[in-house]
Amino acid sequence: xxxxxxxxxxxxxxxxxxxxxxxxxxxxxxxxxxxxxxxxxxxxxxxxxxxxxxxxxxxxxxxxxxxxxxxxxxxxxxxxxxxxxxxxxxxxxxxxxxxxxxxxxxxxxxxxxxxxxxxxxxxxxxxxxxxxxxxxxxxxxxxxxxxxxxxxxxxxxxxxxxxxxxxxxxxxxxxxxxxxxxxxxxxxxxxxxxxxxxxxxxxxxxxxxxxxxxxxxxxxxxxxxxxxxxxxxxxxxxxxxxxxxxxxxxxxxxxxxxxxxxxxxx
Amino acid sequence: xxxxxxxxxxxxxxxxxxxxxxxxxxxxxxxxxxxxxxxxxxxxxxxxxxxxxxxxxxxxxxxxxxxxxxxxxxxxxxxxxxxxxxxxxxxxxxxxxxxxxxxxxxxxxxxxxxxxxxxxxxxxxxxxxxxxxxxxxxxxxxxxxxxxxxxxxxxxxxxxxxxxxxxxxxxxxxxxxxxxxxxxxxxxxxxxxxxxxxxxxxxxxxxxxxxxxxxxxxxxxxxxxxxxxxxxxxxxxxxxxxxxxxxxxxxxxxxxxxxxxxxxxxxxxxxxxxxxxxxxxxxxxxxxxxxxxxxxxxxx
Numbered sequence: 001x002x003x004x005x006x007x008x009x010x011x012x013x014x015x016x017x018x019x020x021x022x023x024x025x026x027x028x029x030x031x032x033x034x035x036x037x038x039x040x041x042x043x044x045x046x047x048x049x050x051x052x053x054x055x056x057x058x059x060x061x062x063x064x065x066x067x068x069x070x071x072x073x074x075x076x077x078x079x080x081x082x083x084x085x086x087x088x089x090x091x092x093x094x095x096x097x098x099x100x101x102x103x104x105x106x107x108x109x110x111x112x113x114x115x116x117x118x119x120x121x122x123x124x125x126x127x128x129x130x131x132x133x134x135x136x137x138x139x140x141x142x143x144x145x146x147x148x149x150x151x152x153x154x155x156x157x158x159x160x161x162x163x164x165x166x167x168x169x170x171x172x173x174x175x176x177x178x179x180x181x182x183x184x185x186x187x188x189x190x191x192x193x194x195x196x197x198x199x200x201x202x203x204x205x206x207x208x209x210x211x212x213x214x215x216x217x218x219x220x221x222x223x224x225x226x227x228x229x230x231x232x233x234x235x236x237x238x239x240x241x242x243x244x245x246x247x248x249x250x251x252x253x254x255x256x257x258x259x260x261x262x263x264x265x266x
Numbered sequence: 267x268x269x270x271x272x273x274x275x276x277x278x279x280x281x282x283x284x285x286x287x288x289x290x291x292x293x294x295x296x297x298x299x300x301x302x303x304x305x306x307x308x309x310x311x312x313x314x315x316x317x318x319x320x321x322x323x324x325x326x327x328x329x330x331x332x333x334x335x336x337x338x339x340x341x342x343x344x345x346x347x348x349x350x351x352x353x354x355x356x357x358x359x360x361x362x363x364x365x366x367x368x369x370x371x372x373x374x375x376x377x378x379x380x381x382x383x384x385x386x387x388x389x390x391x392x393x394x395x396x397x398x399x400x401x402x403x404x405x406x407x408x409x410x411x412x413x414x415x416x417x418x419x420x421x422x423x424x425x426x427x428x429x430x431x432x433x434x435x436x437x438x439x440x441x442x443x444x445x446x447x448x449x450x451x452x453x454x455x456x457x458x459x460x461x462x463x464x465x466x467x468x469x470x471x472x473x474x475x476x477x478x479x480x481x482x483x484x485x486x487x488x489x490x491x492x493x494x495x496x497x498x499x500x501x502x503x504x505x506x507x508x509x510x511x512x513x514x515x516x517x518x519x520x521x522x523x524x525x526x527x528x529x530x531x532x533x534x535x536x537x538x539x540x541x542x543x544x545x546x547x548x549x550x551x552x553x554x555x556x557x558x559x560x561x562x563x564x565x566x
Contacts, residue, residue, distance in 0.1 A: 082468050083467065083468070084464055084467060084468065098468070099468070100465075100468045102461070102464075102465070104461065106461050106462060106464075106465045108462060108465070108479065108480065108483075109560050109561070110483045110484070110486075110558075110560045111479070111483075111560075112560075119469055119471070119479060120466070120469035120470055120471045120475060120479075121469075146559070146560045146562075147560075148560065148561065148562040149562065162469075
């Protein structure tokens with residue numbers, strides 16, 4: 001790609017996609033029964049269709065995890081839902097407020113943590129709103145800090161606070177825990193569940209971690225060949241333990257779907 | 267480049283900018299990434315850094331003493347290099363009769379005016395080129411071509427165009443200032459993290475918000491590097507311009523002194539140029555320290 005300023009010139013594209021996607025405007029996302037709906041979504045890079053007529057509906061307040069091998073188009077689908085990809089074809093219906101937490105926290109380093117949380121938010125009392133959101137993620141003390149002085153886990157918490165302060169109808173999580181150490185990840189799983197139960201956005205969690213998907217989601221999807229190739233509902237009540245027999249069975253199924261033979265079979 | 271004006275910078279353990287809130291028991295959730303904060307460190311660090319600042323003054327002072335000794339014992343002849351004390355008393359004389367202050371005023375005015383024009387042009391064009399492909403295509407090729415011109419080589423042309431008044435001097439300074447600022451600001455804008463630009467879209471900042479909150483602050487560190495280079499260029503351009511033709515200012519004072527074999531005035535003039543350069547450099551450092559506190563471990 002040429003060195004244009006990323007994201008600047010592409011603004012009109014995103015608007016165009018929204019307009020083209022809003023086919024059923026009267027029962028749009030966030031107002032109807034679903035938080036987001038994708039119909040026959042196709043995304044080509046050159047000759048290769050990474051997404052090839054993918055269909056996906058996320059119910060309001062539903063927690064969906066999306067698994068797939070690397071290169072399967074998980075992130076492409078998430079970026080399309082986030083409005084970051086102007087090159088898709090097909091139906092895309094998302095609520096007015098979509099929030100994203102990326103794999104890297106992407107805090108703006110020259111804005112203090114609290115200012116990051118409310119960046120772009122139109123509110124009378126930004127500091128108050130930021131402090132409230134930071135308290136929810138356990139970062140009440142760090143609002144005045146510079147982002148580069150935060151640890152990895154703290155930064156990811158701030159990123160979650162920034163997403164949730166917007167009260168999104170759809171929360172997109174793009175492998176937000178993959179760069180964290182194992183202990184921090186456990187804490188973050190609990191935090192995300194806690195926040196989700198309190199705010200109830202529709203969630204799409206893109207991950208390559210089958211256990212993470214099973215611990216958190218209502219529904220686990222596997223993306224393969226450019227479409228949703230498999231779907232498992234997880235009815236196990238939360239909080240879940242990874243050794244629960246239901247989850248063990250599901251894990252084997254999902255791993256097989258992902259092309260990983262279960263242990264001991266080789 | 268020896269910069270004895272650097273004061274608090276070289277403490278081995280640079281104080282982390284401690285946020286306003288009390289961070290007594292910060293959760294240590296990620297290994298390694300944690301930075302020690304709080305408690306009695308700032309006082310200790312200040313003491314240590316002021317001691318380091320003092321240490322930096324020792325070698326220039328020793329040099330000055332040696333120079334003075336060499337002059338007073340006759341090792342250095344007054345015609346080649348007058349003693350620091352001679353230069354000092356000349357300075358007092360010239361301040362007394364207003365010669366030095368007038369010369370400084372004229373030179374600083376030229377530098378300031380040239381800097382203002384050059385900075386406006388350099389930063390303005392960089393923003394124009396940095397923010398859009400169209401702007402880049404319009405501005406950048408021309409700037410790259412002009413950059414290849416040795417701009418002191420333009421002096422004869424400038425004299426033909428502007429005569430020998432203030433304009434060619436100001437123009438030469440402006441030219442020296444514009445290019446480093448343009449190149450660095452442009453590079454700074456283009457070097458802004460694409461991930462943050464994406465973030466701005468998901469936060470619906472809009473184009474103006476993107477420029478204001480992400481692009482310009484993101485380009486600032488690099489632009490400040492350009493600022494320091496351009497200030498050095500400004501003084502250099504001024505010195506050259508004032509050597510070539512001038513009837514006032516520091517350069518005129520120096521050239522005039524040469525005619526009368528007043529080595530002490532020549533040395534004084536050079537010292538004043540150096541001090542002016544150090545002062546502006548220190549000013550930029552101050553701006554950097556205030557504007558870039560967000561950088562981890564800054565000041566370096």
